[in-house]
Amino acid sequence: MTSSGEVDRVALPTDDIPGADLGWVLGIVLRGWHEAVDAVLEDLPHGLRGFQILAVAAHENPPTQTGLARHLHIDKTVLPYVIDDLVNAGLVERRVDPNDRRMRRIVTTDAGARLLRQRKDAVERAQADVLGGVPDAVRDAFLDASGRVALSIHSTKPYLDPCLAVLGALTGAEGDLSKR
Amino acid sequence: MTSSGEVDRVALPTDDIPGADLGWVLGIVLRGWHEAVDAVLEDLPHGLRGFQILAVAAHENPPTQTGLARHLHIDKTVLPYVIDDLVNAGLVERRVDPNDRRMRRIVTTDAGARLLRQRKDAVERAQADVLGGVPDAVRDAFLDASGRVALSIHSTKPYLDPCLAVLGALTGAEGDLSKR
């Protein structure tokens, strides 16, 4: 409150620059989502990032470390530390790929799979809270449209992460990526 | 390409955890937007952040530094450096508020206002490119829904940034915030 009695009004860039605020809007949403989800995952090693790795590692075809780095858009040099901590916590283990002994497949332990199952409900609840302030139709439109936009952006650089089977279903593209 | 001939497939967390991928989706979109816009603004001091400050400073009621920090969700201690560089580049200036001499209003110079006008077109073009991969209806749905969601999240903590006049119009809320 200033001495002139006015609120310290900070104008949005939106006013003069239609479109230039999308980054602000996305930042708000991503920050809100991140805070809500992190609060539910802060006790596992590296929080959300550890959870994401756990989620990918739980798949039938476990990822390599460079595969994880590309999928999460992080540098490969951060993964040894993170995965060490997950290994020490007994949540995942490194398995040398018998077909190429340079690669280590990251797979969940039983404890890791159990933790993943427990927390995914909490994550969904946290997300529902974040989106709970808008009508269901808006929420659904947001989830659908953002998924399509993300797919469109991501598929511009498919070499980064060849797995788009699930999101691909959104646009009707076939999910078979084995030949790419 | 592995020796087994398969692509190094990295499964999406989406497969098993419906909803848990929203952070991934938003990250892709925000990253794409950020990269495209930053490429157009990299020659101004502090890139996108400098542009955002310039955009807010161009308003009739110029922001204080703490107001800027709250609006951009950054710590107030980063602003002196950024604003110093904008001042040295001749784009903004600090004006002591006559009503409260502790505050400095950040206002654009003529050169700053000129640069802002030039670049906002480039920013819009960059954004149009990012969203150019989806049909117009999806793009519009995305812009509308994300704006509403951001408003809903942001209005949970109105003390952080009392200015919501423009986004408020999206939901039909009246834009008068002078009494909050």
Place this chain on the structure above:
DNA sequence: TATTGTTATACTCTATAACTATA
């Protein structure tokens, strides 16, 4: 006493480069 702005410092996260082992 509270708040704006500032500075110095420390911390976190990330990127760069170099190394090994496998292919």
Place this chain on the structure above:
DNA sequence: TATAGTTATAGAGTATAACAATA
């Protein structure tokens, strides 16, 4: 030669704490 993984180091960005000026 090229790639997966690792390690050490350097850098960018950010936060913490203390201070001066003003209310």
